[in-house]
Amino acid sequence: MHEANTPLIRLAKRDGMSRGKMWAIRAAAFVVAILIGAVVFLLIGNNPISAYGTILTGSLGKKTAIRQTVRIAIPLLGTALAIAPCFKMKFWNIGAEGQITAGAVGAAYFALFWADKLPGPVLLVVMAIAGALFGGIWALIPAFFKTRWGTNETLFTLMMNYIAIGIVNWLQGGPWEGRPGSQIIPQYDSAAVLPKVLGVHCGWIIVLALTVLMYFYMKYTKQGYEIAVVGESENTARYAGMNVGRIVMRTMFLSGAISGLVGFIVSSGADNTLHSGVAAGVGFTAITVAWLAQLNPFAMVGISALLAVLEKGADTLQTQMQVPASISDIITGVVLFCMLGCEFFINYRVILRGHHKEVTGA
Amino acid sequence: MSINQSFLVLLISAAVLNGTPLLFGTVGEILSEKAGNLNLGVEGMMYMGGALGLGAAFYYEQAAGGSANGIVAVVLAILFAFLAGAFGALIYAFLTISLRANQNVTGLALAIFGTGAGQFIGEYMRVSAGGYVAISNALKDVFANSPFPAALRGLPVVGPLIFGYNIFVYVGVIIAVAMAWFLTRSRAGLHLRSVGESPATADAAGINITRYKYLATVIGGGISAIGGMVYIMTIAGCVWNHEGLSGEGWLAVALVIFCLWRPLNAIWGSVLFGALMILYMRLQLPFIPSQLYKILPYVVTVIVLVAVSMRKKRENQPPASLGNAYFREDR
Numbered sequence: 001m002h003e004a005n006t007p008l009i010r011l012a013k014r015d016g017m018s019r020g021k022m023w024a025i026r027a028a029a030f031v032v033a034i035l036i037g038a039v040v041f042l043l044i045g046n047n048p049i050s051a052y053g054t055i056l057t058g059s060l061g062k063k064t065a066i067r068q069t070v071r072i073a074i075p076l077l078g079t080a081l082a083i084a085p086c087f088k089m090k091f092w093n094i095g096a097e098g099q100i101t102a103g104a105v106g107a108a109y110f111a112l113f114w115a116d117k118l119p120g121p122v123l124l125v126v127m128a129i130a131g132a133l134f135g136g137i138w139a140l141i142p143a144f145f146k147t148r149w150g151t152n153e154t155l156f157t158l159m160m161n162y163i164a165i166g167i168v169n170w171l172q173g174g175p176w177e178g179r180p181g182s183q184i185i186p187q188y189d190s191a192a193v194l195p196k197v198l199g200v201h202c203g204w205i206i207v208l209a210l211t212v213l214m215y216f217y218m219k220y221t222k223q224g225y226e227i228a229v230v231g232e233s234e235n236t237a238r239y240a241g242m243n244v245g246r247i248v249m250r251t252m253f254l255s256g257a258i259s260g261l262v263g264f265i266v267s268s269g270a271d272n273t274l275h276s277g278v279a280a281g282v283g284f285t286a287i288t289v290a291w292l293a294q295l296n297p298f299a300m301v302g303i304s305a306l307l308a309v310l311e312k313g314a315d316t317l318q319t320q321m322q323v324p325a326s327i328s329d330i331i332t333g334v335v336l337f338c339m340l341g342c343e344f345f346i347n348y349r350v351i352l353r354g355h356h357k358e359v360t361g362a
Numbered sequence: 363m364s365i366n367q368s369f370l371v372l373l374i375s376a377a378v379l380n381g382t383p384l385l386f387g388t389v390g391e392i393l394s395e396k397a398g399n400l401n402l403g404v405e406g407m408m409y410m411g412g413a414l415g416l417g418a419a420f421y422y423e424q425a426a427g428g429s430a431n432g433i434v435a436v437v438l439a440i441l442f443a444f445l446a447g448a449f450g451a452l453i454y455a456f457l458t459i460s461l462r463a464n465q466n467v468t469g470l471a472l473a474i475f476g477t478g479a480g481q482f483i484g485e486y487m488r489v490s491a492g493g494y495v496a497i498s499n500a501l502k503d504v505f506a507n508s509p510f511p512a513a514l515r516g517l518p519v520v521g522p523l524i525f526g527y528n529i530f531v532y533v534g535v536i537i538a539v540a541m542a543w544f545l546t547r548s549r550a551g552l553h554l555r556s557v558g559e560s561p562a563t564a565d566a567a568g569i570n571i572t573r574y575k576y577l578a579t580v581i582g583g584g585i586s587a588i589g590g591m592v593y594i595m596t597i598a599g600c601v602w603n604h605e606g607l608s609g610e611g612w613l614a615v616a617l618v619i620f621c622l623w624r625p626l627n628a629i630w631g632s633v634l635f636g637a638l639m640i641l642y643m644r645l646q647l648p649f650i651p652s653q654l655y656k657i658l659p660y661v662v663t664v665i666v667l668v669a670v671s672m673r674k675k676r677e678n679q680p681p682a683s684l685g686n687a688y689f690r691e692d693r
Contacts, residue, residue, distance in 0.1 A: 094402070152680055155615070155616075158402075158612070159660045160660075281474075285470075288467055288474070324481065324486060324489075326478045329475065329477060333472070336467075340471060341461045344462055348462070
């Protein structure tokens with residue numbers, strides 16, 4: 001080998017890194033993110049230690065604070081679970097925002113117009129099913145065009161978000177408006193509100209159950225296996241006799257249905273009404289949750305909890321230290337950047353010039 | 363009533379004004395996507411551009427006092443907005459190009475980070491300036507009014523429709539035309555498109571993939587961010603509010619598809635989207651509720667996206683490697 005022709009830095013794929021080392025790299029990336037956040041606090045003249053302390057006590061210090069943090073984490077976790085099978089299949093569904101909203105519309109229809117006709121528990125079950133159906137169908141539309149004509153799913157699902165939100169805006173100001181001119185849909189009947197368990201609406205039980213189910217679905221079922229094969233190579237899947245189009249549409253329906261269920265949970269449990277901000281960016285943030293968790297449902301629990309702590313803690317930071325609450329988005333972004341970047345050091349090996357002997361020996 | 367006050371003339375000039383932030387956002391994103399980088403962080407970059415652009419004009423006027431020069435303020439606002447967007451895009455470029463992170467996820471992370479950073483800077487300026495950030499009316503006029511003399515602006519029809527806009531409209535059109543020329547007529551533009559279509563082929567032809575991708579993403583991000591500044595300084599009236607940009611960046615991503623990745627189409631496309639955004643205030647149709655007008659840009663974008671994929675004309679497709687990281691040894 002001619003030494004002069006070797007570039008200064010080369011890259012090689014790496015596989016078989018030990019689990020412990022992988023998580024050590026991720027932990028280091030997280031620490032780096034926290035340090036960058038500390039620099040931001042210093043720049044605006046706050047003590048980083050007391051700022052982070054306020055975030056922790058503000059989100060986990062009191063019972064009421066913990067409840068609010070859990071309420072933020074519920075839709076994040078649920079939607080991340082919804083996104084996991086799509087991303088495993090390398091189908092870039094960034095339309096969870098719209099699927100949540102569509103699901104909330106389905107649930108709201110029954111909450112508004114069937115509350116007096118159905119007994120309480122039945123009403124909630126019907127709302128949940130309607131939410132899942134609406135979300136699923138909303139997701140099925142781009143999946144259909146993708147399988148039939150190869151329409152770019154990233155861009156299609158993105159557009160569907162704003163169409164769903166626009167439709168809710170119309171419902172709010174038009175057909176479903178409560179008091180004329182208010183632009184607000186009336187509060188749900190108490191029968192259409194999810195009951196509370198341990199002080200938080202029981203959505204947390206639903207998403208935790210979904211976590212376990214999704215883990216088994218992806219890891220131990222035939223359908224989960226098909227999703228993994230399609231994600232690795234569509235041609236392999238076709239050669240093995242799988243109906244790729246059917247798998248894509250089925251998975252997207254499932255994904256949209258879970259997002260729709262989240263829409264039901266949020267509108268019934270947290271908001272008690274339908275409004276255009278029902279998804280509130282959760283659809284986008286959940287994508288990063290799912291991706292950082294390596295699409296592992298159990299890891300998603302931890303990451304959605306972490307982001308919820310940041311968001312709730314930043315609210316307290318605003319009231320106590322007059323730091324704008326948008327600091328949570330900045331820190332979340334920095335954490336995401338660092339965690340995304342660190343995957344490189346897990347998947348690739350950086351080789352400096354003159355070190356190739358060691359490489360061939362390894 | 364003079365013809366310059368007629369419904370159509372007013373509608374078109376309002377559409378152009380509302381479309382201009384989109385034009386910047388879209389042209390910048392086209393450059394990035396043509397090199398194969400789907401940067402979904404446009405919304406974030408436009409927020410950062412809006413906050414820093416406003417900040418540049420505001421602090422310049424604070425420093426210069428009564429002798430503040432309008433042209434200098436405009437140039438500073440453009441420059442700082444560009445730098446803000448370029449900084450955001452540089453983070454994205456480093457993660458996706460050098461570290462091969464997933465483009466969709468990184469773009470969304472940039473959208474979260476950028477909207478947060480923009481809001482934070484805007485809010486921080488508001489608090490530290492004691493209540494609200496506002497620049498003087500004299501300076502505002504330089505941003506919002508036409509640079510042409512009144513004689514030209516007063517001409518019937520062509521006055522408002524050609525000479526009546528703020529300076530950013532003309533800058534935006536010039537950038538779009540220059541971008542079209544660059545992408546289709548210059549050698550560097552050809553190389554850039556080949557990087558976006560097939561990086562492996564471009565690599566084999568000796569084109570420096572990393573350099574083209576970095577430059578396209580960073581410069582494109584900077585141009586997109588100028589759109590955020592234009593929105594704040596013209597449409598939002600030079601103040602920072604909680605609403606921020608209300609989805610302009612996502613609309614720009616839609617417009618990139620609608621105009622089929624061609625900067626010249628973006629010029630009329632942005633006017634059309636601008637018209638669709640404001641139509642509900644000016645034209646009441648009995649059968650379409652006014653709130654549904656706002657989803658029209660997205661609906662027509664979906665229709666275009668589907669139609670393009672059905673017709674399968676090669677020159678209308680998204681860049682072939684859009685969204686994929688390139689690693690030479692993966693072939």
